[in-house]
Amino acid sequence: MNKTRKLLFRVGAVLLLVLIAGLMFIVGRGHTVYLDNKTLEYEGQTYSALYKIEILKNGEKVAKLNKRERGMATNIGQTCKLTLVITKEKKGAEETQEIELKLPYSMDGIIINLPGYLSGLPEDAYLTEFVSTAETETAPEEEINTDEFGFSSDMDAPPEG
Amino acid sequence: MKNKSFGTKLLTFVRDNTVPIMFVLICVFCIPLSGFSFSYLLNEIITRMGRNIFLILALLIPIMSGMGLNFGMTLGAMAGEIALIFVSDWQIWGIPGVVLAMILSIPISVLLGAFCGKILNMAKGREMITSYIISFFMNGIYQLIVLYMMGAIIPIKHFSVKLPRGYGIRNTVSLLNMRQCLDNLLAVRVGGVKIPVLTFLIIGVLCLFIVWFRKTKLGQDMRAVGQDMNVARDAGINVERTRIISIIISTVLAGFGMVIYLQNMGNIATYSSHSQIGMFCIAALLVGGASVDKASIGNVFLGVILFHTMFIVAPKAGAQITGDSMIGEYFRVFVSYGVITLSLIMYETKKRRQKSQMGLQLQQEQMEEAAK
Amino acid sequence: MNEPLYTSTNPTLRERLRGFVNSFGLPRLIIAAFLLMLYIAAPFVGAGFWMQISNTINRFSWNAIMVLAMVPMIHSGCGLNFGLPLGIISGLLGATLSIEFGFTGGMSFLMAILIATPIAIILGAGYGWLLNKIKGGEMMIATYVGFSSVSFMCMLWLLLPYHSPTMVWGFAGKGLRTTISLEGFYDKVLANFLQINIGTLSIPTGTLLFFALLAFAMWAFLHTKTGTAMTAVGSNPTFARAAGVNVDKMRLLSVVISTWLAAIGILVYEQGFGFIQLYMAPFYMALPAVSAILIGGASVNKASIANVIIGTFLFQGIVTMTPTVMNNMIHMDMSEVIRVVASQGMILYALTRKTEASK
Numbered sequence: 001m002n003k004t005r006k007l008l009f010r011v012g013a014v015l016l017l018v019l020i021a022g023l024m025f026i027v028g029r030g031h032t033v034y035l036d037n038k039t040l041e042y043e044g045q046t047y048s049a050l051y052k053i054e055i056l057k058n059g060e061k062v063a064k065l066n067k068r069e070r071g072m073a074t075n076i077g078q079t080c081k082l083t084l085v086i087t088k089e090k091k092g093a094e095e096t097q098e099i100e101l102k103l104p105y106s107m108d109g110i111i112i113n114l115p116g117y118l119s120g121l122p123e124d125a126y127l128t129e130f131v132s133t134a135e136t137e138t139a140p141e142e143e144i145n146t147d148e149f150g151f152s153s154d155m156d157a158p159p160e161g
Numbered sequence: 162m163k164n165k166s167f168g169t170k171l172l173t174f175v176r177d178n179t180v181p182i183m184f185v186l187i188c189v190f191c192i193p194l195s196g197f198s199f200s201y202l203l204n205e206i207i208t209r210m211g212r213n214i215f216l217i218l219a220l221l222i223p224i225m226s227g228m229g230l231n232f233g234m235t236l237g238a239m240a241g242e243i244a245l246i247f248v249s250d251w252q253i254w255g256i257p258g259v260v261l262a263m264i265l266s267i268p269i270s271v272l273l274g275a276f277c278g279k280i281l282n283m284a285k286g287r288e289m290i291t292s293y294i295i296s297f298f299m300n301g302i303y304q305l306i307v308l309y310m311m312g313a314i315i316p317i318k319h320f321s322v323k324l325p326r327g328y329g330i331r332n333t334v335s336l337l338n339m340r341q342c343l344d345n346l347l348a349v350r351v352g353g354v355k356i357p358v359l360t361f362l363i364i365g366v367l368c369l370f371i372v373w374f375r376k377t378k379l380g381q382d383m384r385a386v387g388q389d390m391n392v393a394r395d396a397g398i399n400v401e402r403t404r405i406i407s408i409i410i411s412t413v414l415a416g417f418g419m420v421i422y423l424q425n426m427g428n429i430a431t432y433s434s435h436s437q438i439g440m441f442c443i444a445a446l447l448v449g450g451a452s453v454d455k456a457s458i459g460n461v462f463l464g465v466i467l468f469h470t471m472f473i474v475a476p477k478a479g480a481q482i483t484g485d486s487m488i489g490e491y492f493r494v495f496v497s498y499g500v501i502t503l504s505l506i507m508y509e510t511k512k513r514r515q516k517s518q519m520g521l522q523l524q525q526e527q528m529e530e531a532a533k
Numbered sequence: 534m535n536e537p538l539y540t541s542t543n544p545t546l547r548e549r550l551r552g553f554v555n556s557f558g559l560p561r562l563i564i565a566a567f568l569l570m571l572y573i574a575a576p577f578v579g580a581g582f583w584m585q586i587s588n589t590i591n592r593f594s595w596n597a598i599m600v601l602a603m604v605p606m607i608h609s610g611c612g613l614n615f616g617l618p619l620g621i622i623s624g625l626l627g628a629t630l631s632i633e634f635g636f637t638g639g640m641s642f643l644m645a646i647l648i649a650t651p652i653a654i655i656l657g658a659g660y661g662w663l664l665n666k667i668k669g670g671e672m673m674i675a676t677y678v679g680f681s682s683v684s685f686m687c688m689l690w691l692l693l694p695y696h697s698p699t700m701v702w703g704f705a706g707k708g709l710r711t712t713i714s715l716e717g718f719y720d721k722v723l724a725n726f727l728q729i730n731i732g733t734l735s736i737p738t739g740t741l742l743f744f745a746l747l748a749f750a751m752w753a754f755l756h757t758k759t760g761t762a763m764t765a766v767g768s769n770p771t772f773a774r775a776a777g778v779n780v781d782k783m784r785l786l787s788v789v790i791s792t793w794l795a796a797i798g799i800l801v802y803e804q805g806f807g808f809i810q811l812y813m814a815p816f817y818m819a820l821p822a823v824s825a826i827l828i829g830g831a832s833v834n835k836a837s838i839a840n841v842i843i844g845t846f847l848f849q850g851i852v853t854m855t856p857t858v859m860n861n862m863i864h865m866d867m868s869e870v871i872r873v874v875a876s877q878g879m880i881l882y883a884l885t886r887k888t889e890a891s892k
Contacts, residue, residue: 030253
């Protein structure tokens with residue numbers, strides 16, 4: 001193999017890795033989606049909560065929301081596909097709807113107001129950022145045993161040096 | 162006559178495989194005492210195989226190039242951890258998170274590996290103790306970076322990773338969002354035993370890589386360097402460079418291995434995950450019948466199975482015998498260190514014996530020469 | 534290379550400085566300068582200067598003998614004694630047995646030494662025999678002999694039939710505790726002997742005298758016929774063999790002395806510290822001793838009593854000074870990081886010196 005080909009090959013490999021890394025960066029961003037079945041007030045109009053919503057993700061049930069309840073789903077990537085099984089009124093007929101939520105990259109936790117979303121309101125009406133209360137927590141860290149070799153604390157040798 | 166040769170054969174077999182045979186005996190003795198069910202044991206061992214084999218395979222290449230047991234694999238583990246800390250700060254989850262962490266660990270591993278290789282070249286003949294001290298030294302640097310610089314100089318934002326005081330990383334970083342994502346993808350359940358097929362496929366690919374690598378020009382060079390540095394140098398091999406590359410490869414592989422290990426565990430113990438990993442990987446490899454100058458892929462698999470069986474059953478068996486579960490825990494630690502000690506002693510005595518034999522041969526040849 | 538700029542006008546001074554840096558070693562210089570800086574900074578940040586000095590002297594007195602234990606093995610060419618925990622274990626056995634037999638006060642210290650001595654000799658002889666079998670690979674194997682023996686003793690501390698209520702777990706009535714208080718036994722027995730107190734400065738004269746005695750004995754021993762033979766074995770084994778010295782015997786003797794000194798060293802450490810620490814505590818105790826003697830100017834195959842004294846003082850100075858001074862200066866406790874990097878870096882430096890490579 002001559003030298004330039006070798007160099008090209010190497011640069012190519014590095015570029016490929018960087019490309020994959022960049023792709024993973026976009027594709028792998030995780031979000032926690034909080035789904036609210038709550039009455040929403042928007043521009044003077046009221047969008048009232050529905051009687052019951054069942055939420056499925058990839059065929060698995062993640063939440064069943066009655067009025068004024070909140071459910072949670074985790075999602076990797078910026079599109080969140082959900083299947084909703086909606087019962088609008090008590091003893092009303094079930095209605096299945098597929099939805100695809102666009103999630104903003106920068107938010108960890110996202111609250112989606114379902115009645116608002118289903119009525120076709122603009123994004124800023126139904127989507128709000130979830131600010132964790134844990135962020136301000138200053139509680140001491142709990143010790144979790146993460147060692148597969150499972151030493152009890154008194155078996156840990158003192159620090160070296 | 163035939164009987165006798167069988168006897169001597171058996172004797173040499175036992176002598177060459179003392180450590181594995183000893184471990185088989187320990188396991189056979191302890192398994193019934195521990196009272197674990199067969200399926201539980203099998204499940205545990207398969208999980209631990211998936212989690213550890215990649216890491217242990219990282220040790221093979223430095224052994225090939227005659228640099229002994231690479232205690233510096235801890236450096237790769239640190240690189241893997243730093244990569245994972247970044248990935249969880251950026252909130253990249255699942256398989257993409259694992260892939261990104263692996264890619265991210267490469268430049269850190271290469272840097273650390275090159276550093277380690279350079280120093281080991283300055284300490285030829287005592288690579289092992291030097292790589293062992295390097296791992297301690299680097300642990301100090303790692304602490305400096307992770308505990309003081311991350312969040313202060315190196316941007317870390319996420320509250321789940323950063324300490325409340327504003328800089329430094331928490332004692333444990335949760336990897337809940339990528340926990341066992343490799344293991345669960347394509348996982349197969351056979352009679353209650355979960356087999357992480359994808360993880361084993363990755364391990365298989367690495368095994369193939371190692372087999373292929375041995376046959377390449379670089380692999381052959383490494384073996385030549387491992388046999389005799391001076392001969393290799395006379396043959397035109399750049400000994401120093403070859404040795405550095407072998408350590409770099411080992412460090413990079415250890416970094417990948419650590420990512421696989423931690424995605425299975427589900428969280429990082431930021432300041433201690435890496436500290437013991439080198440020792441246990443080395444012990445497992447040696448239990449599989451490897452020695453300081455010779456190790457094969459088969460040794461890795463056998464070693465993981467035997468060593469981890471012992472690890473699982475020892476506390477329970479120890480409690481059965483003495484009524485104190487701590488005895489078993491201390492016992493397995495003792496055995497881990499004991500195995501390494503024993504292997505080191507056997508290696509050094511063998512080396513000395515060969516040396517004196519060579520000396521004798523030389524003397525004889527000289528005498529014959531003189532007689533002529 | 535690293536000398537101040539103004540010396541560049543004066544070539545002779547510059548050369549002399551370079552020679553000095555080379556012979557003394559850059560890492561050592563950095564560590565010494567760092568410690569000096571700490572001492573200068575201490576009064577300004579309000580971390581009582583005399584208090585710091587007496588802390589350093591105290592810790593020096595606890596640790597010096599374990600550092601002294603490095604000397605014989607370095608002299609006989611066995612390298613740095615990473616297997617120090619083996620000697621420490623002999624000391625711990627002596628200490629616990631002495632208490633178990635019901636000795637108290639100063640007597641318990643004397644008895645601990647008396648009991649530890651035969652144990653140290655036996656273990657040291659076995660260890661020395663092993664090291665003779667594996668010449669060339671001493672340091673790595675020594676490390677692991679230390680580790681295995683510590684983890685083996687972990688089991689024995691639980692299993693040996695100790696009964697003294699001050700030492701065993703209260704609820705189980707058996708198995709030794711992880712830390713045992715020495716109050717009523719030999720706590721500060723040496724330190725209180727002729728102790729000097731001037732304001733905040735206190736000097737444990739007894740402990741220092743005890744160290745001086747052992748250090749002098751070591752110095753004297755190295756100047757006897759056996760001692761010089763031992764040094765000859767270390768510096769040139771072929772020559773020593775030709776001169777009729779029994780190389781293996783000399784090496785064995787050095788290992789036994791080193792192990793015994795480690796046993797005495799841990800007892801002195803305990804009397805200063807006030808507690809016996811068992812189980813995994815001795816695990817990494819070799820590393821501070823090794824780096825201390827290296828910081829003091831020793832190399833893998835050369836060491837003197839002066840190296841021991843300077844090294845222990847510098848090392849313990851850093852250990853005691855960094856937490857207080859750093860905390861007061863930048864409100865960050867980076868002492869552990871500094872200690873680890875400095876001590877391990879020093880060991881690395883010594884291991885990679887080509888000129889100092891043995892054999």
